[in-house]
Amino acid sequence: MKDLQGEINEWISRNRHNLIRCPHQPGNLLITKWSCRMRQLKAQKEDLANVMSGDVMDYVHRQGLSICLNCNALKKAAA
Numbered sequence: 759m760k761d762l763q764g765e766i767n768e769w770i771s772r773n774r775h776n777l778i779r780c781p782h783q784p785g786n787l788l789i790t791k792w793s794c795r796m797r798q799l800k801a802q803k804e805d806l807a808n809v810m811s812g813d814v815m816d817y818v819h820r821q822g823l824s825i826c827l828n829c830n831a832l833k834k835a836a837a
Contacts, residue, residue, distance in 0.1 A: 780794065794826075798826050
């Protein structure tokens with residue numbers, strides 16, 4: 759049986775064409791193009807006018823989405 763890190767590395771190798779490095783997430787995070795697009799769509803639907811409304815977790819969530827709203831990482835990956 760392969761170790762978990764080996765399985766992860768193998769999956770990344772097979773799916774590298776669907777991954778992008780998110781320039782706004784800590785640690786130069788690799789995410790799928792699909793998840794990047796879903797975050798952008800959610801950011802467009804979410805009310806981000808007042809990110810301070812709600813509790814701390816709401817703030818963190820809205821702040822993260824507000825970064826995705828105008829991000830062009832997905833467009834750069836397509837080019």
